[in-house]
Amino acid sequence: MKALVRWGATLSLVGSTFLGSVFAGSFPALALSEQQIKEKLDSVPVYIITNEKGLPLSRPLTEAQGAQKPGGSVTGVYMSRQEAQGFIKELQSAQGKDPKTQEMVKSLQVTAVPLGVIYQQLQQTKNQSERLLFAFKPVEQEIKGAMDLLRQSGQQVNQFPSVPVFAVRFSPDQGYVPIQLTSEKEQLIPLFLSKQDAQGLLTQVKPKFPKADIQVIDIDGVIKTLQEKNDPWLDQVVLVPSQESREYIRTLPKENTPNTQVAPNRNNTQPAKPQQR
Numbered sequence: 001m002k003a004l005v006r007w008g009a010t011l012s013l014v015g016s017t018f019l020g021s022v023f024a025g026s027f028p029a030l031a032l033s034e035q036q037i038k039e040k041l042d043s044v045p046v047y048i049i050t051n052e053k054g055l056p057l058s059r060p061l062t063e064a065q066g067a068q069k070p071g072g073s074v075t076g077v078y079m080s081r082q083e084a085q086g087f088i089k090e091l092q093s094a095q096g097k098d099p100k101t102q103e104m105v106k107s108l109q110v111t112a113v114p115l116g117v118i119y120q121q122l123q124q125t126k127n128q129s130e131r132l133l134f135a136f137k138p139v140e141q142e143i144k145g146a147m148d149l150l151r152q153s154g155q156q157v158n159q160f161p162s163v164p165v166f167a168v169r170f171s172p173d174q175g176y177v178p179i180q181l182t183s184e185k186e187q188l189i190p191l192f193l194s195k196q197d198a199q200g201l202l203t204q205v206k207p208k209f210p211k212a213d214i215q216v217i218d219i220d221g222v223i224k225t226l227q228e229k230n231d232p233w234l235d236q237v238v239l240v241p242s243q244e245s246r247e248y249i250r251t252l253p254k255e256n257t258p259n260t261q262v263a264p265n266r267n268n269t270q271p272a273k274p275q276q277r
Helices: 034-041 081-093 099-106 115-124 140-152 195-205 219-228 232-236 243-250
Strands: 011-013 045-050 058-060 073-078 109-114 132-137 164-169 179-181 186-192 213-218 237-240
Touching: 034 115, 034 219, 034 237, 045 081, 045 115, 045 243, 073 081, 081 099, 081 109, 081 243, 109 115, 115 132, 140 164, 140 195, 140 213, 164 195, 164 219, 186 195, 186 232, 195 213, 213 219, 219 237, 232 237
Parallel strands: 073 132, 186 237
Antiparallel strands: 011 179, 045 073, 045 109, 058 073, 164 186, 164 213, 179 186
16 A cells, blocks of 8 residues: 555645646647556546455346456445445445345445556456456546536536546636655656645635636546656646545555645745746
8 A cells, every 4th residue: 555655745836837638739649658647547546346355245237237248346435435335324224125235234344445456457457358357446536526526617517427527727718736755856746636725726726716616527528638648747646535535545554654635725925927838
């Protein structure tokens, strides 16, 4: 789990901007390596339900769910540890289970894994018919927040297809607001898994940049961009876990876990001045 605890400094706004947009431009398909993509995704813990042997709770994959032939299975991947625990409680309190199932349900537990491990597993088994697929379970509050933002921008949406990601821009045509690891002065481009965290950064930027806004992306689009685009700024992209997941990360063994803070430092911020394109 070391990949989940690499945050060792306070994030704050940096005094320069970056150019470009996740979906802007056309570049050769050189992109980041699979290992680089995995390392970026590793900063986000996700939660699966496992039995006493550590095997994921899964169900057979039907043809309608993408199974080429019998043998594949699917397991749920929760973005919230609390929601995964809630699902286990529902299973355990359900009536009418046979003794074998009842005993199995008692042993279920929530296991955290880096998102990069899920990505790596999917990449390594993508040509296998008897593969384990992952059905992501976004946080309902974040889905609602994403849809509210999309509607405010004039889009008509009835559902959100994936896990929402939130990015703060100086304006719709001036790129994203960068942040900085203050201990290293390294510029990073944060993609938040929580609307609330994105809103906190937007609040800092708004006084000087009234057109600043939050762009809603989805995790599939982020991964696709990392895979396909050949743009140097992608090296700076970092996924910021939700507050719930950051609190979980802090509970990991102290020898592997530095004191982390990933929310922007509101007491030491200097919004960057965007360059004209």
